[in-house]
Amino acid sequence: MKTKITPDMLPAFQGVIPPTLATSSADGMPNVTYISHVHYIDEEHLAISRQFFNKSWKNIIENPVFTVAVTCPESFCLWKINLKFVEERTDGQVFDEMDMVIQAIASMQGLEGIFKLQSAVICKVESIQTLVSNGKIV
Amino acid sequence: MERSFDHLVRELQEEKRKNALLQNVSSELNELTPLDIKLNNILELLDKSFNLKHSMLLIPVKDNTALRVIASRGFPDSGVGVEVPFNYGIVGVVAGKRKKLRVSRLSQYRRYAMALRNEKGNSSKPENLPGLTDAESQVALPLISNNELVAVLSCESEDIQFFHQSDEDFLMTLSQQIALSIQNSMIFERLEERVKSRTAELEKLNTTKDRLFSIIGHDLRSPVAALREVAELFQYYSNKGERNKLVEMGNKITHAAENVNHLLDNLLNWSLSQRNGIRCLPEKVNFQAIINEVYQVFKDSIDSKEIEFIQSVSPKASIYADYNMTFSILRNVLSNAVKFTERKGKIEVITIDDNDRLQIIVKDTGIGMDKAKIKTLFTLQEKKSTLGTERERGSGLGLVLVNEFIQINKGSITVDSSRDGTNIHLFLPKN
Numbered sequence: 001m002k003t004k005i006t007p008d009m010l011p012a013f014q015g016v017i018p019p020t021l022a023t024s025s026a027d028g029m030p031n032v033t034y035i036s037h038v039h040y041i042d043e044e045h046l047a048i049s050r051q052f053f054n055k056s057w058k059n060i061i062e063n064p065v066f067t068v069a070v071t072c073p074e075s076f077c078l079w080k081i082n083l084k085f086v087e088e089r090t091d092g093q094v095f096d097e098m099d100m101v102i103q104a105i106a107s108m109q110g111l112e113g114i115f116k117l118q119s120a121v122i123c124k125v126e127s128i129q130t131l132v133s134n135g136k137i138v
Numbered sequence: 139m140e141r142s143f144d145h146l147v148r149e150l151q152e153e154k155r156k157n158a159l160l161q162n163v164s165s166e167l168n169e170l171t172p173l174d175i176k177l178n179n180i181l182e183l184l185d186k187s188f189n190l191k192h193s194m195l196l197i198p199v200k201d202n203t204a205l206r207v208i209a210s211r212g213f214p215d216s217g218v219g220v221e222v223p224f225n226y227g228i229v230g231v232v233a234g235k236r237k238k239l240r241v242s243r244l245s246q247y248r249r250y251a252m253a254l255r256n257e258k259g260n261s262s263k264p265e266n267l268p269g270l271t272d273a274e275s276q277v278a279l280p281l282i283s284n285n286e287l288v289a290v291l292s293c294e295s296e297d298i299q300f301f302h303q304s305d306e307d308f309l310m311t312l313s314q315q316i317a318l319s320i321q322n323s324m325i326f327e328r329l330e331e332r333v334k335s336r337t338a339e340l341e342k343l344n345t346t347k348d349r350l351f352s353i354i355g356h357d358l359r360s361p362v363a364a365l366r367e368v369a370e371l372f373q374y375y376s377n378k379g380e381r382n383k384l385v386e387m388g389n390k391i392t393h394a395a396e397n398v399n400h401l402l403d404n405l406l407n408w409s410l411s412q413r414n415g416i417r418c419l420p421e422k423v424n425f426q427a428i429i430n431e432v433y434q435v436f437k438d439s440i441d442s443k444e445i446e447f448i449q450s451v452s453p454k455a456s457i458y459a460d461y462n463m464t465f466s467i468l469r470n471v472l473s474n475a476v477k478f479t480e481r482k483g484k485i486e487v488i489t490i491d492d493n494d495r496l497q498i499i500v501k502d503t504g505i506g507m508d509k510a511k512i513k514t515l516f517t518l519q520e521k522k523s524t525l526g527t528e529r530e531r532g533s534g535l536g537l538v539l540v541n542e543f544i545q546i547n548k549g550s551i552t553v554d555s556s557r558d559g560t561n562i563h564l565f566l567p568k569n
Contacts, residue, residue, distance in 0.1 A: 037242075100232070
């Protein structure tokens with residue numbers, strides 16, 4: 001099991017195939033949801049955009065360990081990444097980069113201020129498990 | 139082991155491809171070509187080298203508050219000239235933040251935002267930017283040179299995953315070079331424009347200079363020659379002792395000398411005005427007084443052509459203008475009227491109050507002019523001057539000077555003419 005994101009995984013962070021996010025409350029009630037995309041920061045860090053995200057966010061605060069499953073749209077490899085919540089950011093480079101996409105879409109639809117990024121949820125990569133590789137379940 | 143070897147070979151090939159590309163792109167970008175050609179070349183290059191089929195370049199306008207499309211490729215509608223505000227849409231946000239942006243799964247975002255919009259009842263008018271109706275991915279890059287946003291490059295695709303990350307990084311490294319190249323072309327174009335306008339200015343000055351020499355060489359020569367002939371005749375009759383003839387010739391000499399004087403005055407005034415060496419000292423001028431003075435200059439000619447001269451001038455009418463320039467204006471206009479009015483014709487000078495200006499109409503029953511002729515009145519060109527009804531000569535300088543002096547005195551001039559005569563309308567400020 002690897003602990004760092006490798007270059008072959010990068011296409012999975014373009015948001016082509018929506019990733020799934022699985023969190024759990026403190027008393028063990030799971031919650032699984034699709035999210036628009038996972039933002040790549042560096043080989044040990046990822047960010048998730050917090051727009052609406054209510055139940056997942058509540059769970060992350062209570063229980064900061066969770067997983068995200070991402071798919072490479074080129075090779076269809078599937079990885080399960082175990083994450084640990086680090087901090088919530090409302091400014092800085094990562095936040096700006098994520099916010100630009102939201103702003104671009106929102107401005108075109110007349111939704112400035114409604115459809116907006118609340119924060120960037122910064123996570124540390126704990127471990128990565130390959131679930132599907134070369135078309136085969138591992 | 140085998141796998142890593144394959145991998146290395148692939149990487150090496152990829153690097154070679156990029157190197158070759160970089161060389162091509164560099165040589166293309168380094169060429170100094172006019173802006174529109176340069177922009178189209180860049181888009182073509184991106185198409186051929188990176189398979190970017192639908193692209194556009196936008197430049198910041200209106201003090202960096204909007205972007206304007208200046209070139210596009212591969213869209214149903216070229217959209218050149220369309221503007222979007224900064225921070226509007228993907229290109230607007232890229233311009234505002236000066237950072238690259240790549241968005242995939244656009245259709246999903248569109249649906250997502252649409253659902254929200256229906257819920258919140260909000261709407262915004264979409265701009266007519268060139269674009270694919272069902273674009274799935276878009277990449278926009280800010281092109282920055284010398285810390286200045288030169289342009290935004292935007293590429294779209296209907297493909298959900300186009301443009302590999304490595305291509306994007308490669309293009310980012312190229313973007314500075316593209317920016318610099320566009321900036322150079324813009325500077326080049328501005329320089330070209332300046333050269334053009336300076337050339338036009340110089341050509342105009344050159345024509346003016348040529349005309350000046352021609353006037354001095356030709357138009358000034360004939361009245362002086364005429365004067366010399368008269369002087370020779372004067373000597374001839376004087377030797378023969380024919381007193382009657384001598385008295386008769388006195389008038390002719392005066393007239394010829396006045397002609398030369400008038401032309402010299404015009405030439406001097408005009409050359410001064412061309413070198414901005416003439417001073418305009420506006421003062422309150424009583425119109426009746428000045429027109430009477432001008433009339434005295436032409437009294438003999440008017441009488442000899444038996445022209446009826448009528449003044450419909452209010453005694454109180456006045457203008458605020460330079461006295462000498464006004465005199466020159468009126469003398470030239472009246473000189474033309476006398477020159478082109480047939481024997482026993484009529485010239486009338488009328489003043490009309492026109493708010494803060496005085497309208498002066500010099501009306502004659504002369505031979506008139508056609509529209510083509512009127513167009514040339516205020517320009518200096520070869521063989522413009524027309525002979526008068528009794529073959530009076532001119533230089534074509536008179537009305538050019540009138541127009542210059544009218545402008546300097548913040549007035550205006552219009553001309554209407556038919557076969558029944560010509561009306562010159564002069565407008566000069568009253569205060």
